[in-house]
Amino acid sequence: MKNIIGFIRQNFTFFSFLILQIVSLVMLSSYSKSHQTFFGNWNNAVAGSVNSYYNEWAYFFALKATNAKLVAENVALRNQLAENFVPYDTSRKLGTLVLRKDSLEKIRKFYYYPAKVVGNSFTLQKNYITIERGALQGVKKDMAAISPEGSIVGVVVEVNDSYSKIMSLLHRNSKVSAMLKRDRVAGSIEWDGQNPEILSLKNISKSALPKIGDTVLTSPYSSSFPAQLMIGRVTSIVQDPSSNFLTLNIKSATNFYNLEYVYLVENKRMDAQSDMEQKEDNNE
Amino acid sequence: MNNILKNSIRFILFLLVQIIILNEVPPLHQFITPYLYFIFILWLPFGTNRLATTLLGFALGYSLDMFTNTPGLHAAAATLIGYLRPTILNILLAQEATEEITKEPSIGTMGWGPYLIFIFSLTFLHHFYLVLLEWLQFGSFGYFLGKVFFTSLMSMLLILLVELLLNRRKLKR
Numbered sequence: 091m092k093n094i095i096g097f098i099r100q101n102f103t104f105f106s107f108l109i110l111q112i113v114s115l116v117m118l119s120s121y122s123k124s125h126q127t128f129f130g131n132w133n134n135a136v137a138g139s140v141n142s143y144y145n146e147w148a149y150f151f152a153l154k155a156t157n158a159k160l161v162a163e164n165v166a167l168r169n170q171l172a173e174n175f176v177p178y179d180t181s182r183k184l185g186t187l188v189l190r191k192d193s194l195e196k197i198r199k200f201y202y203y204p205a206k207v208v209g210n211s212f213t214l215q216k217n218y219i220t221i222e223r224g225a226l227q228g229v230k231k232d233m234a235a236i237s238p239e240g241s242i243v244g245v246v247v248e249v250n251d252s253y254s255k256i257m258s259l260l261h262r263n264s265k266v267s268a269m270l271k272r273d274r275v276a277g278s279i280e281w282d283g284q285n286p287e288i289l290s291l292k293n294i295s296k297s298a299l300p301k302i303g304d305t306v307l308t309s310p311y312s313s314s315f316p317a318q319l320m321i322g323r324v325t326s327i328v329q330d331p332s333s334n335f336l337t338l339n340i341k342s343a344t345n346f347y348n349l350e351y352v353y354l355v356e357n358k359r360m361d362a363q364s365d366m367e368q369k370e371d372n373n374e
Numbered sequence: 375m376n377n378i379l380k381n382s383i384r385f386i387l388f389l390l391v392q393i394i395i396l397n398e399v400p401p402l403h404q405f406i407t408p409y410l411y412f413i414f415i416l417w418l419p420f421g422t423n424r425l426a427t428t429l430l431g432f433a434l435g436y437s438l439d440m441f442t443n444t445p446g447l448h449a450a451a452a453t454l455i456g457y458l459r460p461t462i463l464n465i466l467l468a469q470e471a472t473e474e475i476t477k478e479p480s481i482g483t484m485g486w487g488p489y490l491i492f493i494f495s496l497t498f499l500h501h502f503y504l505v506l507l508e509w510l511q512f513g514s515f516g517y518f519l520g521k522v523f524f525t526s527l528m529s530m531l532l533i534l535l536v537e538l539l540l541n542r543r544k545l546k547r
Contacts, residue, residue, distance in 0.1 A: 102425070103423075103424045103425045103428065103457075104457075106425060106428060106429070107428050107453065107457040110428065110429075110431075110432045110449070110453045111450055111453055111454070113432075113446070113449075114432070114435070114436075114446035114447075114449040114450035114453065115446060115450060115507075116446070117445040117446030117449070118444070118445065118446030118447055118450065118507065119446075140441070141441070144393075144394055148398075211397065211442065211443070212400070212401075213397060213399070213400075213401050213407055214442060214443075214444065215508050216443070216444065218443050255443075284404040284517070285401075285404050286400075286401060347400050
């Protein structure tokens with residue numbers, strides 16, 4: 091016993107080195123498996139507040155670009171206003187034209203929330219975006235995030251009271267169901283970690299015959315994303331003779347370098363859909 | 375200036391430079407990620423004992439991890455170079471020089487050759503281990519070697535630039 095204690099005392103520095111290494115590796119591996127923070131929300135709160143302080147500066151320098159983007163978006167929205175579409179009056183009898191209650195609300199599937207980006211990374215293998223909107227403001231896990239231009243950004247993976255974390259498309263584990271606009275063949279969008287402007291679209295059937303420049307949209311199979319949102323355009327096609335599927339390189343339509351705001355999309359029927367998808371098949 | 379105060383300022387300064395500037399720079403190339411924060415470990419005074427450099431390495435790496443959402447990744451790499459630093463200094467310098475507490479590694483105190491070997495070996499070890507930890511989960515071998523090598527070159531360049539910028543040789547007189 092004495093010898094063991096003596097041995098540990100002699101090599102105390104080496105043992106503390108080993109212990110620190112083991113602590114680091116355990117943190118790293120347990121973090122990779124799930125997307126939960128190792129020490130709960132504590133890290134998120136500290137880094138979140140520093141990030142939002144830093145963001146105040148960065149935000150100031152980007153005001154001009156943000157303003158231009160908002161103006162463009164306002165114009166796009168204004169063009170969709172109901173006043174712009176005036177049908178010729180073909181009614182034959184008088185009726186109530188104004189509904190007091192929005193009857194469409196009963197069948198609403200998607201609801202949009204704005205959120206300010208306070209933290210964003212794109213240089214790592216696993217990139218996350220932190221936003222200043224949390225559970226108290228209606229954010230839930232698995233909500234989709236899209237950019238102001240309407241292209242997709244990522245999926246919410248972690249929520250606390252006032253901040254949430256989005257797993258960006260630029261994340262090794264990110265997977266989004268997508269399709270080619272040309273012939274509606276579905277595949278999945280992933281990222282190989284090399285170039286933040288290039289995503290890859292995998293599992294496209296060889297019968298699809300994609301061409302360079304084809305548009306890639308979200309597919310209707312995703313429970314988080316509304317269908318037909320822009321993802322990007324095909325830049326090159328990787329032929330793999332040993333497989334039945336093609337891999338396409340996609341130039342991402344989202345500019346991840348200067349995200350200021352994102353819109354979160356809530357699918358009001360997500361629970362019902364995932365319930366149904368997880369139900370076991372009783373007919374076997 | 376007081377040694378402890380000076381080093382605390384460096385700890386915070388280089389961490390902030392890494393978080394606010396280098397992590398925000400759009401990637402120049404898929405191989406190159408600029409890293410500078412670990413220069414704090416390289417610049418600790420000669421006589422700092424091994425336990426202290428190891429613990430400081432862990433503290434530095436973990437502080438950076440909190441901001442990059444990768445708990446343990448930089449902590450592991452910085453702990454490694456903290457632990458190996460005294461070994462490399464002992465190989466490069468005479469016994470008396472490595473026990474000096476008032477001086478710290480620089481071109482002025484070590485000379486060009488030993489100083490370059492010193493920073494290159496620790497930089498290379500740091501990136502090798504860092505990329506290896508990422509690579510265990512992902513990547514190909516050519517990508518791995520290229521990334522380690524070019525990221526090390528980039529860091530060397532940054533360290534020499536900081537060296538020129540702060541001009542520590544004059545301060546020594």
